Amino acid sequence: MDLDQLRTFDRIVRDQSFTKAAAHLNITQATASMRIRALEQLLGVQLFVRGRLVTLTDQGMTFLPYARRIIGTAQEGREALRRVERGRVSIASLRTLVSPLITESLIRFQEKYPAVDVVVREGRQAQIAAMLHEREVEMGILCWPNIDPLVVDLEPLVIMRERVPLVVSAEIAAKLPPKPSIEEVLALVPRVIALRWWQADPETAAALVRLAKTSVELPTGPARRLALKGEGLGFFVNSAVSNDVRAERLVEIAPTDFEPLHRDTAMVVRNLAALERPMLADFIREIAVECAQMGEIIDNRLDVVAPSKTQA
Structure with missing residues (x-):
């Protein structure tokens, strides 16, 4: 048993694929398969159920925490030596x-x-x-x-x-009543911008996407530019748009029928x-x-x- 076998085992568990694990480890799929076969022969058990998605057997699930403990201990030792040097x-x-x-x-x-x-x-x-x-x-x-x-x-x-405020461009905000409904807001913007600020979307963010005529999912940079041009609205974390809000390029709005969000x-x-x-x-x-x-x-x-x- 060696660390390469254990790291390959752990990577396959995470990716549920020999092919993806091999690519992540910068080895061939044949090498990944060879390492797992050698590990299974050494342990005397089958670790994986092979299929479109690779899953752990009961024996593999039992062995997983021990394999990770060995990997972690080796990495901690390596880091300790590195910190001694510098x-x-x-x-x-x-x-x-x-x-x-x-x-x-x-x-x-x-x-x-x-x-x-x-x-x-x-x-x-x-x-x-x-x-x-x-x-x-x-x-x-x-x-x-x-x-x-x-x-x-x-x-x-x-x-x-x-805070994760809902923002629109200054031009769109100027056309809205003081306390707009979400329907009045969506009538003025062509799309909702979905940003994955959360591990699981809160209901308010998911509801906004459902109500929109169209939606786009974008990284922060292009999403912010789209909002500045008045081509969409979205929930942005405050740190991503605070400068634009202070400069009044973007405006935070609070529709009467939508709860504020945070992350x-x-x-x-x-x-x-x-x-x-x-x-x-x-x-x-x-x-x-x-x-x-x-x-x-x-x-x-x-x-x-x-x-x-x-x-x-």
Whole structure:
């Protein structure tokens, strides 16, 4: 049994496909199959039910947590050796939160730790959960609560609640009555913009899409440009449109028959022991400052961290 076999096993479980797992691991499908056959022969059991979607057998389900424990322990050892050689902090964040939360906090952190390497990765919810699961990063910023069934052992340190206003262009807003109904709003815009701010769409957001004549699902950048041109309306997290709202290029509206929305995000770690590293604890505290300025802090567990020190 070797780590390559275990990593291949874990990847196939996550992707439910030998082909996708092989592509993710940058190996051939034949190599992936060979590794699993060797692992099954060594264990004396069948781990997968092969089909259009690859699923675990009962024996595979029993073996999975042990395989992941071995992978995690090996990765933790590797990271420990790397940190001995040189100070390093690694985090991952939802794309929409990198700029508002990380930029200023990183500048302050590196003023204090100028020789420390900092790695900041961005991605979607599932990607960040995977990075934490595979110990690629030490801390993650993602939607909360996390409902990824493959990554359940996450410890939230700070939970931030951010408003998600419904916005339209200034030109459209000028045509609306002071307290418009959603029907009056939709009569003036050609489409609803659907943005996946949540792991599961709240009913208010889903209802807006159902009521629309047409809808489009877009990343933040093009979605914002579409709204600015008056070609659609949508629920945007406040940090994505706050500058446009202040400049009155976009206007927040509150239809009488629609409830306001919010999104909860959290800074999380796999284990509170990660915070025994003073430099990581300091970086998290700096990010927490930005969280408090951007939204409402509804849970703060940073008191579990020992007082900050100046050395790693």
